Amino acid sequence: MITPAQIAQFHRDGFLVLPGFYDLQRDIRPVQEGIHHLVGAVAERHGVALARPAFVHEAFDDGFLDLIAVNRAHGGEVYDAVKQIPAFVRLVADPRHEELMRALRPGSLPGIAAGGYGIRIDNPNEDKYRANWHQEYPAQLRSLDGIVLWSPLVPMTEARGPVRICVGSHRDGLRPVTRFDPRNPAKQGAYGLTLADEPEVVGRYQQVAPLSVPGDLIIMDFLTLHESGANRSDRSRWSMQFRYFNFLEPTGKSHGWKGSFAAGVDFAAIHPELVVGGPS
Numbered sequence: 001m002i003t004p005a006q007i008a009q010f011h012r013d014g015f016l017v018l019p020g021f022y023d024l025q026r027d028i029r030p031v032q033e034g035i036h037h038l039v040g041a042v043a044e045r046h047g048v049a050l051a052r053p054a055f056v057h058e059a060f061d062d063g064f065l066d067l068i069a070v071n072r073a074h075g076g077e078v079y080d081a082v083k084q085i086p087a088f089v090r091l092v093a094d095p096r097h098e099e100l101m102r103a104l105r106p107g108s109l110p111g112i113a114a115g116g117y118g119i120r121i122d123n124p125n126e127d128k129y130r131a132n133w134h135q136e137y138p139a140q141l142r143s144l145d146g147i148v149l150w151s152p153l154v155p156m157t158e159a160r161g162p163v164r165i166c167v168g169s170h171r172d173g174l175r176p177v178t179r180f181d182p183r184n185p186a187k188q189g190a191y192g193l194t195l196a197d198e199p200e201v202v203g204r205y206q207q208v209a210p211l212s213v214p215g216d217l218i219i220m221d222f223l224t225l226h227e228s229g230a231n232r233s234d235r236s237r238w239s240m241q242f243r244y245f246n247f248l249e250p251t252g253k254s255h256g257w258k259g260s261f262a263a264g265v266d267f268a269a270i271h272p273e274l275v276v277g278g279p280s
Contacts, residue, residue, distance in 0.1 A: 001096060002103050010104055014170035014224035017210050021217035022091075022151065024057075028214050030087035032060035032153060035119070035238070038081045039064050042074055061154075064236060068123065075121065083118045092117045092242050097149060100219065101244045105145060108246040113142045115262030116243035119153070122161065122231045131228040133166075133195050133202050136220070136243065138177050138267045138274070141260040143252030146222035146245035153238035155213045160237050161229025163218065166205035170223040175201060178276045179268065193267070196276045201225070 010016040022028055036055045043050045043063065048070050050063035068075035082088065093112060101110040122130060136148050156162040176196040195201055202225060209229060210218060220226055231237045245252060258265050268275040
């Protein structure tokens with residue numbers, strides 16, 4: 001499933017792209033079909049008429065932008081609902097993910113980060129929820145030793161804003177953060193976390209933005225710097241995220257594998273030394 005050369009590449013670069021990791025018919029299509037039906041169910045619940053064809057995987061999200069044009073809150077309802085699709089939940093705990101974790105972290109005791117899996121919906125020209133440059137640990141906690149599994153549900157294009165990665169940045173350890181993004185004060189919680197001295201820090205690294213397609217898998221270290229690309233296309237960017245961590249890592253053990261924002265825990269309460277200005 002993963003070669004020694006790929007494992008070495010992951011440890012060197014802090015990320016790895018596995019093309020065609022998922023089977024489109026078995027793994028991806030059922031998730032897309034579930035999204036299609038839920039968009040319709042939310043529209044029906046709110047009395048929004050959507051003119052759209054029966055499910056086809058290439059346009060599974062047809063009608064979604066029309067739905068949120070009526071009321072943006074309908075999109076939040078879809079966002080909360082799609083992570084409960086059975087086909088998606090089955091994929092969260094897919095045994096292959098645990099095998100990947102054990103291969104990349106020999107001797108680890110893998111865990112799935114509760115609240116750390118979901119389906120992102122990044123809408124065109126909507127930056128309020130776009131993730132800044134960040135490491136996964138401050139937003140997730142659980143363990144310093146973890147991996148993010150990221151897979152697109154729509155083909156990534158430059159305009160659609162693929163995930164951007166700072167190559168090798170995981171090797172420089174955990175970075176201090178602030179809890180306020182001056183470029184977008186409306187961001188809150190994990191969305192508001194901003195790297196201290198962000199331009200100087202990310203400028204040290206080569207940056208890449210892999211153009212993946214449904215079925216591909218991108219794996220990132222919990223300490224690899226990455227950000228959501230800016231979606232400037234005419235379609236929402238749908239992607240799946242799963243996060244696995246190592247129960248045996250000392251920092252995670254020391255705080256009892258607490259979750260971060262999704263679990264109602266402020267990162268500053270666990271690591272005040274890493275938050276510029278300390279807890280407010």
